[in-house]
Amino acid sequence: MNAKYLDLLAQKYDCEEKVVTEIINLEAILNLPKGTEHFVSDLHGEYQAFQHVLRNGSGNVKGKIEDLYKKILTEKEIREFATLVYYPEEKIQLMKNDFDNERELHQWYTVIIERMINLISYASSKYTRSKLRKALPSQFVYIIEELLYKTDEYTNKEPYYTKIVQQIISLGQADKLIIGLAYTTQQLVVDHLHVVGDIYDRGPEPDKIMDTLINYHSVDIQWGNHDVLWLGAFAGSKVCLANIIRICARYDNLDIIEDVYGINLRPLLNLAEKYYDDNPAFRPKRHSDEKVTEEEQLQITKIHQAIAMIQFKLESPIIKRRPDFKMAERLLLEKIDYEKNEITLQGIRYQLENSCFATVNPEQPDQLLEEEEQVMDKLLFSVQHSEKLARHMNFLMKKGSLYLKYNGNLLIHGCMPLDEEGNMEKMVIENKTYAGRDLLDTFEHYLRYAFAHPEETDDLATDMVWYLWTGEYSSLFGKREMTTFERYFIKDKKTHKERKNPYYHLREKEEICRKILEEFDLNPDQGHIINGHTPVKEIDGENPVKANGKMIVIDGGFSKAYQSTTGIAGYTLLYNSFGMQLVAHKQFNSKEDVLINGTDVLSVKRLVDKELERKKVQETNVGEEILQELSILNSLMEYRYVK
Numbered sequence: 001m002n003a004k005y006l007d008l009l010a011q012k013y014d015c016e017e018k019v020v021t022e023i024i025n026l027e028a029i030l031n032l033p034k035g036t037e038h039f040v041s042d043l044h045g046e047y048q049a050f051q052h053v054l055r056n057g058s059g060n061v062k063g064k065i066e067d068l069y070k071k072i073l074t075e076k077e078i079r080e081f082a083t084l085v086y087y088p089e090e091k092i093q094l095m096k097n098d099f100d101n102e103r104e105l106h107q108w109y110t111v112i113i114e115r116m117i118n119l120i121s122y123a124s125s126k127y128t129r130s131k132l133r134k135a136l137p138s139q140f141v142y143i144i145e146e147l148l149y150k151t152d153e154y155t156n157k158e159p160y161y162t163k164i165v166q167q168i169i170s171l172g173q174a175d176k177l178i179i180g181l182a183y184t185t186q187q188l189v190v191d192h193l194h195v196v197g198d199i200y201d202r203g204p205e206p207d208k209i210m211d212t213l214i215n216y217h218s219v220d221i222q223w224g225n226h227d228v229l230w231l232g233a234f235a236g237s238k239v240c241l242a243n244i245i246r247i248c249a250r251y252d253n254l255d256i257i258e259d260v261y262g263i264n265l266r267p268l269l270n271l272a273e274k275y276y277d278d279n280p281a282f283r284p285k286r287h288s289d290e291k292v293t294e295e296e297q298l299q300i301t302k303i304h305q306a307i308a309m310i311q312f313k314l315e316s317p318i319i320k321r322r323p324d325f326k327m328a329e330r331l332l333l334e335k336i337d338y339e340k341n342e343i344t345l346q347g348i349r350y351q352l353e354n355s356c357f358a359t360v361n362p363e364q365p366d367q368l369l370e371e372e373e374q375v376m377d378k379l380l381f382s383v384q385h386s387e388k389l390a391r392h393m394n395f396l397m398k399k400g401s402l403y404l405k406y407n408g409n410l411l412i413h414g415c416m417p418l419d420e421e422g423n424m425e426k427m428v429i430e431n432k433t434y435a436g437r438d439l440l441d442t443f444e445h446y447l448r449y450a451f452a453h454p455e456e457t458d459d460l461a462t463d464m465v466w467y468l469w470t471g472e473y474s475s476l477f478g479k480r481e482m483t484t485f486e487r488y489f490i491k492d493k494k495t496h497k498e499r500k501n502p503y504y505h506l507r508e509k510e511e512i513c514r515k516i517l518e519e520f521d522l523n524p525d526q527g528h529i530i531n532g533h534t535p536v537k538e539i540d541g542e543n544p545v546k547a548n549g550k551m552i553v554i555d556g557g558f559s560k561a562y563q564s565t566t567g568i569a570g571y572t573l574l575y576n577s578f579g580m581q582l583v584a585h586k587q588f589n590s591k592e593d594v595l596i597n598g599t600d601v602l603s604v605k606r607l608v609d610k611e612l613e614r615k616k617v618q619e620t621n622v623g624e625e626i627l628q629e630l631s632i633l634n635s636l637m638e639y640r641y642v643k
C-alpha cells in the first residue's frame with residue numbers, strides 16, 4: 001500500500017492502541033447480526049401513510065413490544081404503548097388529559113420510562129454501544145446510558161436509578177425524555193431504508209416525504225418514472241415540466257407547485273383563462289377531505305387543458321429529432337382531422353370527445369403559440385430557481401440511482417426490458433447498441449449529465465430523461481406507450497390500454513429472474529429482484545411474491561387513487577438477519593384514528609425467505625466495506641507499529 005497514504009492515515013491513528021481498538025471494534029461488528037432493511041415503494045405523495053409505516057417500522061415496533069410484554073401487559077396496554085412510541089407528542093398529551101392529579105401522572109411517567117428503557121435495550125441488542133449512543137437524544141445521552149446499563153446484580157445502586165428517574169420527572173423533563181426515547185426506538189428497529197421509486201405525483205405531500213428522507217438516518221432511493229419527471233423538469237426539460245404541472249392539476253395538487261415550491265402559475269392561468277373553458281375530461285380528481293369551490297375547480301380545469309396541450313405539442317419535436325426513441329406512432333396531433341374532430345390510430349378512426357384545440361394550428365399542430373412559449377420559459381426559470389426544489393432534487397440525485405445492488409438483491413423500480421423470448425432488449429442510441437445492465441448504466445449516465453447541465457434544454461441527455469418517463473425500453477416505465485392523450489379524448493377504452501413489456505409476465509418465471517440477477521453479477525441462488533411500479537392486485541388474487549420467491553413486487557398502492565384496484569394500502573418488505581418478510585398494509589385512515597382508537601392492526605406479515613443461518617454483518621454490503629477498512633488498518637499496523 002502507498003506509503004504516503006499510510007502516513008496520512010497515521011495522523012488519525014497516531015498510536016498503536018488506536019489502530020488496535022479500531023481493528024477489534026470492526027472485527028466485532030462483522031460478527032453482529034445484519035441490520036434490518038426496510039423497503040417501501042410508490043409512496044406517491046402520501047406522507048401521512050408513509051409516516052405511519054416509518055414510525056411503526058412496518059409492524060416491527062409492535063413486534064418488539066410483544067416479545068417483551070406479551071405475558072405482562074393486556075392487549076390494550078400493548079396497543080397504547082405502541083401508539084406512544086409512534087406518536088409520542090400527541091399520545092402524551094392525550095394521556096395527560098386522562099389523569100386526575102399530578103401523582104397519577106408521575107406514576108405513569110415512572111412506569112413508561114422504565115418500559116421505554118427496556119424496549120431500547122432490547123431493540124439495540126444487535127448494535128454496538130457506539131451506534132446506540134448516536135441514536136440517543138443528545139441532551140439525555142448520559143442519563144439514558146446510566147439507566148440502560150444498570151445491572152441488578154448489586155442492588156445497592158437501585159436507589160440511585162430511582163432517584164434519576166424521579167429527578168427527571170420533578171424537573172419537568174419527562175415528556176422530552178419519553179419523546180426522545182420513542183424516536184430512538186423508531187430508529188433502532190430499522191437500520192436502513194430503501195425507497196424503490198415514485199415518491200412524487202398523485203398524492204398531496206411529496207415535499208414532506210422528501211424532508212423526512214433528508215433527515216432519515218440511512219436511506220437510498222431507486223428513481224421511479226415519476227421521480228425522473230421532476231428531475232427532468234429541474235434539469236431543463238420543458239416537456240417533463242409540462243407533465244408534472246399537468247399531473248398536479250389532474251389531482252388537484254397545484255399548491256405543491258405554487259405554495260410549496262414557490263413557482264408562479266399566474267402566467268399559465270392567464271393563458272388558460274384566455275383559451276379554455278369548462279371541460280369534463282379535465283376536471284380535477286377531488287381529495288375526499290377537501291372542498292373545492294366551483295370557481296377554483298373551473299380554474300384548475302382550464303389550467304389542466306392549457307398545460308396538457310402544451311405537453312402534447314412539446315412531445316412532437318423530441319420524437320422527430322430522436323428517431324432512436326422510435327416513438328413516431330405517438331405524433332398524435334398530426335393524426336387529427338381538425339375539421340371533423342377525428343383521429344386515426346392504426347388505421348381506425350375515432351371521434352374525439354372533449355377536445356380543446358383552440359391553440360392548435362392544423363397546419364403545424366406542434367407549434368407553440370408565442371404566449372405558450374413565454375409561459376414555459378417563465379415556468380422553467382422559476383422551477384430552476386426554486387431553492388426548496390433544488391434541495392429536494394439534489395438529494396434525489398445524491399441518494400438515488402436507476403437500480404441498486406444491495407446485500408445480494410437487485411432493486412429496480414420498473415423492469416429490465418426484455419423481448420418475448422426473455423432476452424435483454426436492445427436499444428440503439430447514436431449508432432451504438434445497448435442492452436441489459438449496460439443500457440441501464442447508459443440511461444443513468446444521460447440523466448446525470450442532464451442534471452449537471454440544466455442550461456442545456458434540447459440536448460440528447462435532457463430528452464433522454466423524458467424517454468425514461470415514457471419510453472418503451474425505459475426500465476422505469478416498460479410499456480409500449482403512455483396513452484394520456486387517448487384517455488382524455490377518446491371514449492373507446494381499447495385505445496387506453498398501455499401494452500406492457502414482456503418482462504411483466506416473464507418475471508413470473510424463476511429462470512428469467514435468475515438470468516437477470518446474473519446479468520448484474522448477483523448470485524441467483526441467494527438474490528431477489530425487488531420491484532415497485534405496477535400495483536399488485538391482491539383483490540384479484542395476484543401474488544406479490546413471484547418466481548419461486550426470486551421476485552417481489554411491493555407496489556400495493558400507498559396511492560389512495562389506486563387502492564380500490566389493489567384492495568390494500570401498500571406492501572413493504574423487511575429483511576433482517578432471520579430472513580425476509582412481506583408486510584401487507586390495510587388502509588391507513590388517519591393519525592387521529594391510531595391515537596384515539598389504537599387501530600394499528602394494519603399489517604399482515606408473510607414470510608418470503610428464511611435464512612438457514614442467521615445472517616451477519618460480514619455477509620452484507622456494509623461488511624464488505626468494513627473488510628476493506630480492516631485490510632487498510634492491518635497494513636497500517638504492519639507499516640507503522642509492528643517491529
Ligand SMILES: O=P(O)(O)OC[C@H]1O[C@](O)(COP(=O)(O)O)[C@@H](O)[C@@H]1O
Pocket residue numbers: 198202225226479482483484498533534
Ligand atoms: O391514473 P393516472 O394518474 O392518470 O396515471 C396513469 C398513467 O400513470 C402511469 O401508470 C405511470 O404511473 P405509475 O408509474 O404510477 O404506474 C402510466 O402508465 C399511465 O398512463
Ligand SMILES: [Mn+2]
Pocket residue numbers: 198224225226413476532533534
Ligand atoms: Mn412507477
